Structure formats: C-alpha cells, structure tokens
Amino acid sequence: MGERRQDPVTGEWVIVAPERAARPHEHTRHGGRPVLPAHDPACPFCPGNEAALPPILEETAAEGGAEPWATRVIANLYPAVRPDGAPAGPFPADGRALPARGRQEVIIESPRHDADLATMCDEQAAAVIGTWARRYRLMAEDPAVAGAVVFRNYGRGAGASLAHPHAQAIALAATPPRLARILRRGRAYYRLAGRCVLCAMLADERADGRRLVADNGHFVALSPFASARPFEIWLVPARHQATFAEIAPAGERALAGLLRRILAGLRAVADDPDYCCVIESLGGAHRGAPHAHWWLRLWPDTATPGGFELGSGLAIHAGSPEADAAGLRAAVAAAADQGPGISQLQKTP
16 A cells, blocks of 8 residues: 655655556666776866866865875856856746855865765765865855755766766855755744654654664664655764764764765665765754754655656655665675775776
C-alpha cells in the first residue's frame, strides 16, 4: 500500500509507492560512464590552463607535495547572480522582477581531472569540505547576504557542465524560498515543542533504526522518512548545530569521511548515478539559533518527474526509504572495508 508522507523539517509531501519499484525498465540510466584522464588539456580547471581562468581567490596546498595544490576557488565566469544590475520591464499582469543580486564562486576540488569524492582518501575529501566551509562562512556572515548555498553537481544529468570535480557557492541578497519555508517550520516547531525539529526527528530515526544508513558519532546518514526519490540521503550533525558556518575542523573530517563512504556505496547500489549534493543551511544571522539545524542533502538522479508530479506538485518515490536504507547500509560497509581508491591513482605517472 502506498503512503502520503510529509517531511517534518521541510513540510513537503511525497507519495511512497513500493510496488512501483517493480516496473520494467528498458535500459539502465547511468551505465557506461566514460573513463576520464588524469589531465585534460582542454579543461580550464586542470593545471597549466590558468590563462583560461579568472583570478584565483583561494588556493590550498596539497599534503606531501604530490600535487601542485589541493583545492582552488575562482569566481564563476557565467554566474546566475551578480553584485549589481536591474531587471528589464515591462512585466506581464501581476508579474514582478527584482535584481538577482549576489555572487557565485566555483570550488575546484582537485588538480586531477579524474578525481571524485567517492574515490578520494579522507584527507583529500576533508580538504574539499574545509574549502566549502571557508567559502560558506565568507558568504553567509556578510551582512549583505540573506542566504548562501553550497552545492555540487555530479554528471550531466545533475547539471554539471564540466567533468572536472568541482562545487559551487552562491551568496544571495534574499533568502531562498526553500530555506524560508524551513525557517518558518523550524520556528513554529520550536515554539510548540521547545526543541529543534531536526534534533527531534534524529532522535526518532535513531530509535526506529529502519532508515539509518551510517553513524560516525559526528554525523548520521539516513534515508529521510518522506524522501522524494530512491536513495535520497541526508547527512545530519548528530549534535545540534544551527548553521554550516559553525562546523569545526573535526566535523569537516567526519563529514568528509562519511560522505565519501556514502557516495561509494551509492555507486554500488544505484549504478553510479548522477547527483546533486547541497548544504541545507540558514544564513549567518542564525548562528547558534535553537530552532535551526543544517544538514547535507544528497539528491541522486534516480527518477525523472512525469506528468503527475508536474501537475500535482507531489513526488512519487518508486520504492521506499526503508528499503533504500537497508540496501545502502550493506554497500557503505563494503565500501569502508575496501578503502579509498584515489590514493592508488596518485601513484601512477
């Protein structure tokens, strides 16, 4: 029997339909991903192609000197938002337009064209998460910024235009609508229950256990109760932490290690899907707030919205979060036993 489920944190509704997981499929969605070279002469993010880049805003050193650098940050040459500008008019009916003010950066996660978080060692992945956190703090704690989003697109189906591993950070002058809804629900729940809604959800999920994937003491990985598609995963700070700006170095390392294991497990159980990875966090003004709690949302390209979803606004999860978590738990454990693979790639000339 299918169920309508509401997410306690976002308020969004989905239909969970386990029987639809048995539908026939004519082909696999993500098989046959091309093998990438260690260096692509045509890629602007690869070392040696700095002339194709805007000025480098930040560069972190690689441990051991095996690579020229660990991560780099540049301004996005094709931004969706800009520090100034005004929309063109006139507007239809009651339509409105406001300047899309903000700034947008690209975080280049490795000098290697073939690197990826799923195959990095923990030290390399921690350097990536540390760069995400630094750029987020610079954006979110600017008084002119109402909201900031850090995200990573993997694969063309998830919106990545370049294969070289990278993430992006966008600062906005207005709070994004999704974060505004989360803020309203968080405040309302805190007034009612006297605690953070995500802390309450996490306590329930730990007690239930069916949707838990992994727990390293710092972060809990789970398949959310009302996940909108197969293998959607949340990585939630185990202790209350209002914004991503508050993450400590130990938390960065813990998040990096767990995320790497989750991505490696996802490769095994979901045929290496394209995915979006997003830091869901309110802005710097909410640092220390008892009603706010950030998390990382992993959104794999395991389903394509159809006519019902577009017409109703309801996502259909063809499967169940409980089954997803059970399958991924075993894959994550196996990935942890195998260890990272990129360290072996680095030894090749």
